[in-house]
Amino acid sequence: MVRKSLYSLERDEDVEGLKEHIEKSNDVNVKRRAAELLGSIGGEESIKVLIDTIFSDSQPKKVKRAAANALAWMDDTDAVWMLIERMKGFDGDEKTGQWGDLLKIFMKSLKSDNEYVRMDAALALGRIEDERAVKPLIKVLKDTDKDVRKNAAISLGSIGSKKAINPLSKLLDDKHPEVRRETVNSLGLIGGEKVKPLLIKAAKDKDESVREQTILSLSDYIGKDVMDTIVGGLSDEKDVVREAAAFSLMDFLSKIPEKRSHEIRKEISQRLERFDSELDYKKILMAAEDGKRLSIRRNAIWLLGQIGDKEVVNKLITFLKEEDPQIRRMSTLSLINIGNESVNPLLDKLDSNDKKVKKMAVYALGEIGDRRAIDRVKKLMEDESEEVRIFASKAYSKLGGE
Numbered sequence: 001m002v003r004k005s006l007y008s009l010e011r012d013e014d015v016e017g018l019k020e021h022i023e024k025s026n027d028v029n030v031k032r033r034a035a036e037l038l039g040s041i042g043g044e045e046s047i048k049v050l051i052d053t054i055f056s057d058s059q060p061k062k063v064k065r066a067a068a069n070a071l072a073w074m075d076d077t078d079a080v081w082m083l084i085e086r087m088k089g090f091d092g093d094e095k096t097g098q099w100g101d102l103l104k105i106f107m108k109s110l111k112s113d114n115e116y117v118r119m120d121a122a123l124a125l126g127r128i129e130d131e132r133a134v135k136p137l138i139k140v141l142k143d144t145d146k147d148v149r150k151n152a153a154i155s156l157g158s159i160g161s162k163k164a165i166n167p168l169s170k171l172l173d174d175k176h177p178e179v180r181r182e183t184v185n186s187l188g189l190i191g192g193e194k195v196k197p198l199l200i201k202a203a204k205d206k207d208e209s210v211r212e213q214t215i216l217s218l219s220d221y222i223g224k225d226v227m228d229t230i231v232g233g234l235s236d237e238k239d240v241v242r243e244a245a246a247f248s249l250m251d252f253l254s255k256i257p258e259k260r261s262h263e264i265r266k267e268i269s270q271r272l273e274r275f276d277s278e279l280d281y282k283k284i285l286m287a288a289e290d291g292k293r294l295s296i297r298r299n300a301i302w303l304l305g306q307i308g309d310k311e312v313v314n315k316l317i318t319f320l321k322e323e324d325p326q327i328r329r330m331s332t333l334s335l336i337n338i339g340n341e342s343v344n345p346l347l348d349k350l351d352s353n354d355k356k357v358k359k360m361a362v363y364a365l366g367e368i369g370d371r372r373a374i375d376r377v378k379k380l381m382e383d384e385s386e387e388v389r390i391f392a393s394k395a396y397s398k399l400g401g402e
Contacts, residue, residue, distance in 0.1 A: 006030065010037045015045045022053055022063065031059070032066040039070025047071065047079045051086050054102070071105055080109050080120045103128055107136045115145040122148055126155025134159055138167045146176045153179065157186025165190060169198050177207035184210060188217030196221050203229045208238040215241060219248035222255050227264065231271045234307075246284055246303060253302070254295035265302065269337075272306045285315055298330045305334020310341035317345050320357045332360045336367045343370045350376050358383070359391050366395025374399045 009017040018041075021034040035053060038046040053059050053067035071079045083102065106128070109121035122140055125133040133155070140152045153171055156164040164186075171183040184202050187195045199221075202214040215233045218226050230252055233245030249268070256264050288300035301319060304312045316338075319331035335342040342364065349361040362380055365373040378401060380392035 006033055006037060009034075010040065013041045015041060015043070015049060018046075019049045022049065022059070022067075028060050028062055031063040035063060035066040035070050038067075039074050042074055042076060044078055044082075047074070047076065047082050050079075051082055054083075055086060068102060068105055080106070080117050080124065083124065103130055103132060107133065110136050110140050115143075115148060118143060119145065119147045119151050122151035122155055124155075126151075126158035129159050131159065131161060134161045134163055138164060141167050141171060146174075146179055149174065150176075150179045150182050153183045153186050157182075157189040160190050162190060162192060162194075165192070165194050165198075172198065172202055172205075177205075177210055180205060180207065180210045181213050184213045184217055188213075188220065191220060196223070196226070200225055200229050203233065208236075208241055211236065211238070211241045212244045215244040215248050219251035222252065227252065227268065228271075231268055234272070243283055247287065250284075250287060250296050250299035250303060253299040254293065269306055285312065288315070288319070294324060294326070298326050301327065301330045301334055305330075305337040309338060313338060313342050313345050316342075317349060320349065320360045321352075321354050328356060328360055332364050335364045339368055340370055343368060343372060347373060347376055350380060355385050355388060358385070359388050362388065362391050362395050366391075366398040369398060371399055374401055377401075 004012075004014065004017050006018070006021065008014075009021070015038065018034040018038050022031050025031050025034070035050060038050055050067040050071050054064050054071075056064070059067075071083070083105070103125070106121040106124045109117050110125075112118050112121070118140065122137060125137055137152045137156050137159075140148055141156075143149050143152070149171065153168060156168060168183050168187055168190075171179055174180050174183070180202070184199065187198055196218075199214050199218050203211055203218070205211050205214065211233070215230060218230055230245050230248045233241050234249070236242050236245065253261070253265070284300050284304055288297055288304060301316065304316060313335065316331045316335050319327055322328050322331070335346065346361045346365050346368075349357050350365075352358045352361070358380070362377055365377060374396065377392050377395045377399060381389055381396060383389050383392065
């Protein structure tokens with residue numbers, strides 16, 4: 001079958017014919033010219049062919065470049081949207097030959113008169129994660145459209161360039177909370193000591209979603225100022241902020257050096273005593289039960305002991321039989337901290353067949369000091385386990401036994 005000439009295909013706006021030339025011709029120049037003509041014709045079908053060409057594994061680089069340039073000159077909103085949709089399936093680290101050409105398309109699109117094109121182009125540049133996009137993205141942080149500013153902030157966070165910190169800091173005063181929230185998230189992703197004071201300031205934002213994101217971002221930092229800000233979030237008027245503060249505190253504690261852990265926990269305990277928290281225990285219990293990191297589980301259990309009451313006692317009791325000794329220890333300390341509400345459930349565990357559970361239960365009862373336990377503890381001084389007998393003897397003395 002004889003293919004039509006490129007001239008006749010252009011005249012007839014025959015997209016399928018031009019597509020066939022790109023796919024089957026052995027002449028690179030013919031392929032390039034066919035791509036250029038598709039750009040002139042425009043429309044959804046032309047865009048699809050050009051995008052397929054850009055992402056093809058078999059097309060020469062010169063043909064891909066021609067397809068990218070054709071898209072760039074189309075000034076068609078659909079071209080940007082369809083490119084972004086296609087890019088969702090690609091790994092940002094997989095920098096193949098097409099990225100440079102796509103970069104040019106999106107940077108050019110940032111100057112479009114259509115705010116929707118600018119908005120999607122700004123987001124697409126973050127998918128490419130190329131440092132060359134930083135400067136043009138910084139420029140559109142001043143765009144008149146809030147979604148363009150928001151998407152530019154998101155992309156700068158994805159790229160992670162320190163050059164964006166100062167320009168992004170100006171968006172913390174943006175009148176739209178969604179812009180401020182994404183700015184906080186991006187600053188957190190970029191990280192570094194220059195970001196920390198910006199986040200601490202943003203924790204006082206009037207919008208709860210901004211405060212929530214700020215508290216979550218601060219969990220990557222350490223220091224007294226960070227601790228004070230996170231602990232302060234536990235008494236926020238909004239549930240979402242209190243919950244974020246709880247999870248951030250768990251993460252924060254997991255980063256503290258072991259030798260300072262006790263000192264810092266003591267200071268946090270003193271802070272927590274100054275206010276009544278209305279945290280949703282269920283979320284923290286989930287972290288205590290299912291946390292993927294042992295350090296998070298331990299810190300969730302510790303936090304339950306600081307803010308919990310009888311509602312969490314039974315769950316803490318179940319942790320006494322855990323294999324990890326630190327989980328058992330932290331659960332015991334939390335039960336002790338809760339105090340009298342723990343006594344009856346702990347007394348029930350004195351009949352346990354698990355030596356570990358019995359030992360920790362009797363220790364906790366001795367530390368709580370409720371004399372309701374004295375007779376039961378005295379009996380355990382004759383337990384078959386030497387360890388249990390030692391713990392029972394010490395607990396009995398603390399309870400006032402002779």
